[in-house]
Amino acid sequence: MPKDPLSAQEEPAASDPAPLPTAPRPRPPTDGGPPPAAQADQPQEKAPASFIFWMVAANFGVSMAYIVPMTYSLAVRIDDLAPGREEVLGYVTGTAQFTYIFLSPLLGVWSDRTRTRIGRRRPFMIGGALLGLLALGGISAAPNLPLVGVSWVLAMVGWASVGQAILNTQADRIPEEQRGRISGLTGLSAQAAPIIGIGLVSTVTWSTTLVFLLPGAVGAALVAVFLVIGREADSRGMAAKAGVSVRTLVASYAFNPRAHPDFGWNWLGRFIFFMGLYFNTAFATFFYAQRLDLPVREVAGTVAVIGAVGVATAMAGAVGGGYLSDKLGRRRLFTLIGALLFVTGAVVEAFAYSFPVLMAGALLMQLAIAAFGAVDQAIVLAILPSRAEAGRYMAVNAFSQKIPSGLAPLLAPFIIAIGATGGEQNYTVLYLSGAVLALIGGLIIFTRVKSVR
Structure with missing residues (x-):
């Protein structure tokens, strides 16, 4: 494999146990970075090239496993079981997202407190991948909509838990000087994965089972390689945290925006931006089918072509934006x-x-989403209120994306019904609404987050 473009010096092999962060190097306060108190527990050791490669590959696999069903496979399955009922897709995906929103802080607190020989994050990768893969198989075999909905909730919880564990690992291991570029790479992998995944499933549309299990199998395989290559340090030697009480669990769902204003403003900006984004992506399969006058099942090829061309623009946005930032x-x-x-x-x-x-x-x-996602992820990693509780705060931050991903599909059916005529939904007003929200979100982050330039 070529030398690591992210680092100018040799790094230890990723097969060695992951080094614990060294004592923080003091940094003088500047206008362009977080105050010293926020930097005290920042990781300092650069991550090696092979660790970065397989972490990005695992993120690619997880994104393929659950975004392909969200953007294509579920729409096809629902159209098979209930033709013409597009609103059901919103109910199914919205229910799953809100279920995970409820569980994610609990999983984050649990992850922070996990003490095992294989680390704190890897158990959640293993369990989540197994649950997600089994649940995708359940969707393909489900004979009715309620079972499809239950199976998708389990699949969403499983794969999103893996993705959260990978992001927590990034918070644990990646220092400030690598964050923009690595966030760009992980953002690119998340952009490219569903594109390539839809291209794969477009070749097996004759098999409902393969349409769901093929992306899941790719995701599980890449996560398994990362588990072997990207070893995590034994967490049993870490300071034990206090037991989890009801008060701790309730507190894990929130943070004090007055004590951490940049985290709060960034959270709000992300929330509004992603609400606009999900307005414009949640019903993409039905949107393309209507605008191109195609049957829903035949949209996969169109989406795959658009996506394949879009890989280059996503790369420019994610990697270019991360590198330049x-x-x-x-x-x-x-x-x-x-x-x-x-x-x-x-x-x-x-x-x-x-x-x-x-x-x-x-x-x-695609260019916009990649650029925004990569750089804002680097902002989040810089302004975490506490790195010792990275799992908790990354879960709280994920609310800013997960709540819109659940809420937008529930609201979208009402928006597309505005002025709908002749059996065609009004996607024009939906996409314009998304544009307005995305702009507001970007402006909030640009004008209100102060400790990051």
């Missing part, structure tokens, strides 16, 4: 640029009725 020492500017690009793409798609125009809008949106 590291190089220039600027984060907030790139989140605003991402929001503006998203607005442009959403407006183009709102009024698109041909394949070339739809592709142009989709490419702009």
Whole structure:
């Protein structure tokens, strides 16, 4: 494998046990970074190239495993069992998202307090991948909508738990000077995974079982390799935390925005931005089917073509944005640029009725999502209120994305019904609403987060 482009020096092999963070190097306070109190528990050792590679690969696999069903497979399955009832997709995905939203802080607190020979994060990767893979098989065999819904809740909880554990590992191991670029790589992997996944399942649409299990198998395999290669330090020697009480669990769902204003403003900006994003992606399969006058099952090929071309734009947004934000020492500017690009793409798609125009809008949106997601993730890692409780705070931060992902599909059916005529839903107003929200979210982060440049 080529030398690590993220580091100019040799690093220890990733097969060695993960080094614990060394004593923090003092940093003088500056206008462009968090205050010393926020830096005290920052990881200092650069992550080795092979660890980064397989962490990104695992993130790719997890994204494929659960985003392909969200963007394509579930729509096909629901259309098979209840043709013409598009709103059911919103109910199923929204219920699953809110279930995970409820559980994620509990899992974060549990992860922070886990003391095992294989570390604190890896048990959640193993358990989540097994649960997610079994549940995807359950969806393919489910004979009715209620069983599809229950199975998707379990699949969502499983795969999202793996993704959360990988992100917690990133918070544990990645120092400030690598965050922009590595966040760009993980963002790119999340963008590319469903694109490649939909391309894969488009070749096996004759088998409902393979449509669900093929992405899941890829995800489980890549997570398994990361578990072997990216070894985590034994956590049994870490200071034991107090037992989990009811008060601790309740407190894990919230934080004090007055004590941590940057974390609070960034959370709000992310929430509004992702609400706009999910307005414009939750019903993408049905949207393309309507605008191109195609049967729902035949949309996979169209989505795969748009997505394959979009890999290059996603790479430019994620890696380019992450690299430039590291190089220039600027984060907030790139989140605003991402929001503006998203607005442009959403407006183009709102009024698109041909394949070339739809592709142009989709490419702009993929570029925007990749740029925003990569750089804002680096912001989040810099402003965590406590790195000792990274699992808890990363779960709270995930609310800013998970709540919109559950709420948007529930609200979207009412929006697309506004002015709907002739059996066609009004996707124009949905996409324009998403554009407005994304812009507001980007402006909040750009103007209100102060400790990160």
